[in-house]
Amino acid sequence: MTSNRPLRFAAALSVEPDSAKAERQCLDRLTTDLDGSRPDLIAVFVSHHHGASIEELGPRIARELGTNAIVGCTGESIIGGTREVEAEPALSLWAASLPDTRVTTFECTAKPHEDERPTFSARPPIGERTQSSILLFADPFSFPADDYLRVLNDEFPGVPVVGGMASGGMGPGQNLLITADGLRAGGAFGAVLEGGVEVCSVVSQGCRPVGKPWVVTASHENLVQKLGGRAAVEVLAETLQHLPTRDRQLFQRQPFVGLAIDPAKSTFERGDFLVRQIVGVQPQEKAIAVSDIPRRGSTLQFLVRDADSASEDLAALMSSQGGGSVEGDAHGAGALLFSCNGRGSRMFTTRDHDVTKVRAGLHADLPIAGFFAMGEIGPVGKRNFLHAYTASVAVFRARRS
Known part of the structure; x- marks a missing residue:
């Protein structure tokens, strides 16, 4: 049965160092921009500056916005709106109301084996491959994402996987995955989207x-x-x-x-x-x-x-493969951006480089969020890979018939 509610996205960024105030600012902005739409998926990206307040962040957001489909992680630097906030306090929330779309979260851990590839505790709950996409976030110290992506490529060919490895932690247990029922200090957590939303992926290797x-x-x-x-x-x-x-x-x-x-x-x-x-x-x-x-x-x-080739590559890909311009209501499409923590001011002389190029390529003031990752996930050709020094983008919009 087709829903009458519209596809709608919202995003909010706060650089307020007070964690409670930052959370309140973001939640109020999301509520306003959702304009009564119920979110089916929420993404959360937060810097380590917010410390202990992160522990119950997912459950608090779930209670206030009324959804248990929450994904995200801690990051060294955080992306939201028009900004890339590097090495400073930041909280970025992104919400999507996705009619005619089934959103299912999943988590996975890895068991290493000497001289063999690891085994994994779970697979994404995918039904119809041709209308499915996966968002995936993982801890780089405990989860071999490259091996997991090989499994997904073999078992779910053609299904795009986009996301990134949590960053900012210096060792095991310091990077955190955010869910509706609390934190995960290892493994992977993600969401499967099936149905009415189309996810267009762009990977700029630069x-x-x-x-x-x-x-x-x-x-x-x-x-x-x-x-x-x-x-x-x-x-x-x-x-x-x-x-x-x-x-x-x-x-x-x-x-x-x-x-x-x-x-x-x-x-x-x-x-x-x-x-x-x-x-x-x-x-x-x-x-x-x-x-x-x-x-x-x-x-x-x-x-x-170099910076020039990386900049030109991202601009060209967003223009030619980003799905074209996003017309109409600015809240009718959304994007997530996962940039390498070696990009930003470490690579470019201009601030907010990647998010600026993404927005320019889409020709829209669309809601956008993300973070600087310790490894970016996205497809090249028809297979998914773990990358370095890349910008991986997921653009969400209504599926075209």
Whole structure:
């Protein structure tokens, strides 16, 4: 049965250091902007400055706004409205009234096994894959999100997963996941959305190619041994030798490779590569170690990242793949933004960079919230990955028939 109530979103940000006042400010703003609509999903992002008050934050919000579907976490820096509040007190709330949409929360823990992949306590409760999306938040010290995403890719192909790893904590138990019935100091917590809301995901990896693409002709685990039949280290050295000075310096400071998502492709464009770091070299084997498992026969591209390329990439993706402009009522669509904690003022000279680019690309003053993550989750191609140094965006709007 189709509901008559409209799709509606609201968001509120408070930088008030007094926790009770910050919470009150955000709740009052949400209530006003929801304009009588009942929220079906609430996202909460809060800085560690709010300390002990975080413990009952989820239950208090659930009681006041009348929903148990609450997700979110603590973050080193918090996003809301037009701002990215870095390393200062902040609370950001986001609410969505989602007619004809089933929202189901779930939690999961991981059990490690020596010399084997971990096992997981739960799967997302997905019914109809073609109309499903997942929001996922996890603790980086206790939950191997990359392994979990591999499981979800295999068991729920084509279902997008967007979210991030809680940040700001320096060790196990310090990052907190926020739910309607309290906190989780480990594991993962998320929500499945099925039905009337469409979630358009955008992942900006912010790199540009240098040199030419190479075919991986020999590899072992995370080692690239040969490229185009030649020792990988020799190919890397030759590539560096022919780079302009600035690109060479960028690569030496932060070396990246792109691994082609589609092995059948021979020409590549934006979004065709999964960006991974070079984590070392093996001189004896003349091999390059990367932070993934490169497959023999796949294409590898050397990459560099700087503020200009990251800015241009996000702007272009939001313009071309962000679902176009969001027309009409500013509360009829919403967005969540998960930026790497290595972005912000650490990467850009302008304040509020990522949220400004997202808003400009959508051409709307839509409700937006998020945080700086210790790893961002989002799809590249048709598979979901855990990223670094990226901006992962989820845009919510009515599903088009």
